[in-house]
Amino acid sequence: MKSASAKRRRLMAAAAEVVHRQGAERTTIADIARAADVPVGNVYYYFKTKDELVAAALDEHARHLGELTARLERLPDPRERLKGLVEAWVGQRDVAARWGCPTGTLAAELDKRDEGGLDAEAGRVIRLLLDWVEGQFRELGLPGPDGLALTLVGAYQGMSLLANALRDPGIMTREGARLLAWLDSLEA
Amino acid sequence: MKSASAKRRRLMAAAAEVVHRQGAERTTIADIARAADVPVGNVYYYFKTKDELVAAALDEHARHLGELTARLERLPDPRERLKGLVEAWVGQRDVAARWGCPTGTLAAELDKRDEGGLDAEAGRVIRLLLDWVEGQFRELGLPGPDGLALTLVGAYQGMSLLANALRDPGIMTREGARLLAWLDSLEA
DNA sequence: GTCTATAAGGGGATAGAC
DNA sequence: GTCTATCCCCTTATAGAC
Numbered sequence: 001m002k003s004a005s006a007k008r009r010r011l012m013a014a015a016a017e018v019v020h021r022q023g024a025e026r027t028t029i030a031d032i033a034r035a036a037d038v039p040v041g042n043v044y045y046y047f048k049t050k051d052e053l054v055a056a057a058l059d060e061h062a063r064h065l066g067e068l069t070a071r072l073e074r075l076p077d078p079r080e081r082l083k084g085l086v087e088a089w090v091g092q093r094d095v096a097a098r099w100g101c102p103t104g105t106l107a108a109e110l111d112k113r114d115e116g117g118l119d120a121e122a123g124r125v126i127r128l129l130l131d132w133v134e135g136q137f138r139e140l141g142l143p144g145p146d147g148l149a150l151t152l153v154g155a156y157q158g159m160s161l162l163a164n165a166l167r168d169p170g171i172m173t174r175e176g177a178r179l180l181a182w183l184d185s186l187e188a
Numbered sequence: 189m190k191s192a193s194a195k196r197r198r199l200m201a202a203a204a205e206v207v208h209r210q211g212a213e214r215t216t217i218a219d220i221a222r223a224a225d226v227p228v229g230n231v232y233y234y235f236k237t238k239d240e241l242v243a244a245a246l247d248e249h250a251r252h253l254g255e256l257t258a259r260l261e262r263l264p265d266p267r268e269r270l271k272g273l274v275e276a277w278v279g280q281r282d283v284a285a286r287w288g289c290p291t292g293t294l295a296a297e298l299d300k301r302d303e304g305g306l307d308a309e310a311g312r313v314i315r316l317l318l319d320w321v322e323g324q325f326r327e328l329g330l331p332g333p334d335g336l337a338l339t340l341v342g343a344y345q346g347m348s349l350l351a352n353a354l355r356d357p358g359i360m361t362r363e364g365a366r367l368l369a370w371l372d373s374l375e376a
Numbered sequence: 377g378t379c380t381a382t383a384a385g386g387g388g389a390t391a392g393a394c
Numbered sequence: 395g396t397c398t399a400t401c402c403c404c405t406t407a408t409a410g411a412c
Contacts (some may be wrong), residue, residue, distance in 0.1 A: 023212035023300040107353040112211040123353045158346030165295040
């Protein structure tokens with residue numbers, strides 16, 4: 001039971017990492033098994049299909065997001081929380097420039113499918129971030145917190161995609177600085 | 189010669205459409221051949237590999253972009269050209285909500301590869317748009333035209349990804365309106 | 377130039393021994 | 395619970411007839 005769970009967790013973490021780097025479609029079960037140091041045939045004991053592994057990767061991203069927002073919530077001021085979020089994004093600039101936002105690129109890939117419903121799962125994870133950001137804007141008493149959240153998260157997805165496409169982490173730094181100034185400029 | 193070119197053009201158009209909807213990885217040569225109404229085996233007469241078809245899809249997107257900017261350049265005021273660009277994006281909201289930005293989603297997918305160099309090709313097409321937008325900001329005499337271009341194109345990529353992930357074309361309308369107001373607010 | 381048949385390889389998934 | 399061997403399908407790409 002304990003070692004079973006441990007293996008399952010290793011597989012989830014490996015799925016998240018490998019799928020982020022290679023994309024869901026190019027990633028094989030064998031790739032994930034190797035990264036998790038689990039024999040290929042054994043994977044099917046924990047995950048019945050490849051799609052379940054992709055779903056596990058999404059869960060892993062949601063978990064990481066939860067950890068980040070939990071850390072940020074220790075800050076008393078919602079504005080500082082949002083600025084901390086932007087700083088976390090910029091801190092990941094090298095990863096973003098090489099492979100893009102883990103959740104965003106996966107969502108884009110899954111949205112091309114017709115079946116399976118994994119696309120909706122990806123949307124759910126994005127919603128999680130959007131809702132948390134909206135909550136911060138609301139606490140600040142700003143008008144249209146949902147629109148502001150869309151703008152901030154959209155800017156993040158956009159700068160990640162451009163940094164990735166142009167292979168330039170500097171884009172994250174530059175746009176990040178603009179977002180910090182923007183957050184400071186907002187008044188209730 | 190004439191029918192040969194016609195078939196090649198049909199294959200290019202089909203590649204652009206099908207790859208946009210299904211993604212490069214999930215799209216098979218047979219899918220493209222069917223959409224172009226060309227026998228599968230004959231495809232290889234025009235394109236030696238699947239990657240050449242993906243490259244052709246990128247060229248097709250670059251061509252569409254060129255047509256759009258050429259139309260916009262008939263407008264005398266660079267600010268109106270940029271607003272026309274945003275309006276064109278919003279006009280494609282239903283397509284964006286279902287499959288994302290054709291170039292952006294393809295760039296994100298190709299950037300996950302290590303070999304082939306198609307990722308750089310995708311970056312080139314994004315650069316094309318970025319450079320054109322930067323030129324408009326420069327004509328307006330605004331400071332930091334390259335940064336402004338990054339912000340505008342990034343916002344487009346971000347709103348396309350969110351609209352796609354949440355399957356909500358309304359996001360394009362909403363963010364589009366914000367961008368139009370932003371463009372109007374900029375002063376030299 | 378056009379098309380069919382097929383080779384060659386890879387990947388998801390399962391059977392069943394241990 | 396763990397792992398090996400293998401089935402079967404799908405896809406790219408080619409050979410070669412027309």
